[in-house]
Amino acid sequence: QVQLVQSGAEVKKPGASVKVSCKASGYTFTAYYIHWVRQAPGQGLEWMGRINPSTGDRYYIQKFQGRVTMTRDTSISTAYMELSSLTSDDTAVYYCARDFLFEGYSGSEDYWGQGTLVTVSS
Amino acid sequence: DIQMTQSPSSLSVSVGDRVTITCRASESISRYLNWYQQKPGKAPKFLIYTASSLQTGVPSRFSGSGSGTDFTLTISSLQPEDFATYYCQQTYSTPQTFGQGTKVEIK
Numbered sequence: 246q247v248q249l250v251q252s253g254a255e256v257k258k259p260g261a262s263v264k265v266s267c268k269a270s271g272y273t274f275t276a277y278y279i280h281w282v283r284q285a286p287g288q289g290l291e292w293m294g295r296i297n298p299s300t301g302d303r304y305y306i307q308k309f310q311g312r313v314t315m316t317r318d319t320s321i322s323t324a325y326m327e328l329s330s331l332t333s334d335d336t337a338v339y340y341c342a343r344d345f346l347f348e349g350y351s352g353s354e355d356y357w358g359q360g361t362l363v364t365v366s367s
Numbered sequence: 368d369i370q371m372t373q374s375p376s377s378l379s380v381s382v383g384d385r386v387t388i389t390c391r392a393s394e395s396i397s398r399y400l401n402w403y404q405q406k407p408g409k410a411p412k413f414l415i416y417t418a419s420s421l422q423t424g425v426p427s428r429f430s431g432s433g434s435g436t437d438f439t440l441t442i443s444s445l446q447p448e449d450f451a452t453y454y455c456q457q458t459y460s461t462p463q464t465f466g467q468g469t470k471v472e473i474k
Contacts (some may be wrong), residue, residue: 290405292464353413
């Protein structure tokens with residue numbers, strides 16, 4: 246069965262960086278885009294960007310450009326999202342999710358990781 | 368970016384009620400509209416894609432309709448496990464964007 250398993254909760258100080266991992270199993274990792282979505286406490290869903298695990302091609306929304314880096318390691322079927330220069334506004338649950346479309350791009354997310362809580366606090 | 372607006376923001380309903388949630392896009396998105404369900408402390412669950420297609424395993428009491436700018440999610444007879452927050456999402460253009468959510472609560 247398809248699974249995305251994320252790394253554990255993190256507590257960071259303002260100005261630091263965080264790197265969240267997302268290990269995929271149950272499908273061909275390179276055949277589906279991976280999306281990253283975050284959710285601040287009590288708030289809605291915010292799409293951050295996506296990576297093509299096959300080519301490494303990435304897209305970030307403008308809000309995060311310069312601060313976010315999405316990478317992947319195909320040898321271990323794992324995607325990563327690193328966010329730098331953290332502020333309290335970055336406190337959120339960060340999700341990875343698989344795109345719905347096989348060997349294509351739909352923008353829809355059918356399988357999600359369990360989420361990683363990142364807390365930014367001095 | 369395309370703005371997605373859901374209404375209502377919350378509603379109180381009883382088991383067995385028919386529930387309708389609307390989602391409006393700031394410009395036409397054809398039928399590139401998804402619906403997700405999220406329960407507290409859990410990841411979102413993919414329910415409906417391209418406005419009206421049910422994802423595998425989703426109960427038939429869920430249905431979606433609409434095109435252009437106006438869309439609807441309907442739950443024909445609300446079950447206890449359906450109390451959750453529902454989000455619409457457009458995938459017509461990048462960046463994909465979500466509505467602010469509609470919380471379905473027990474009356």
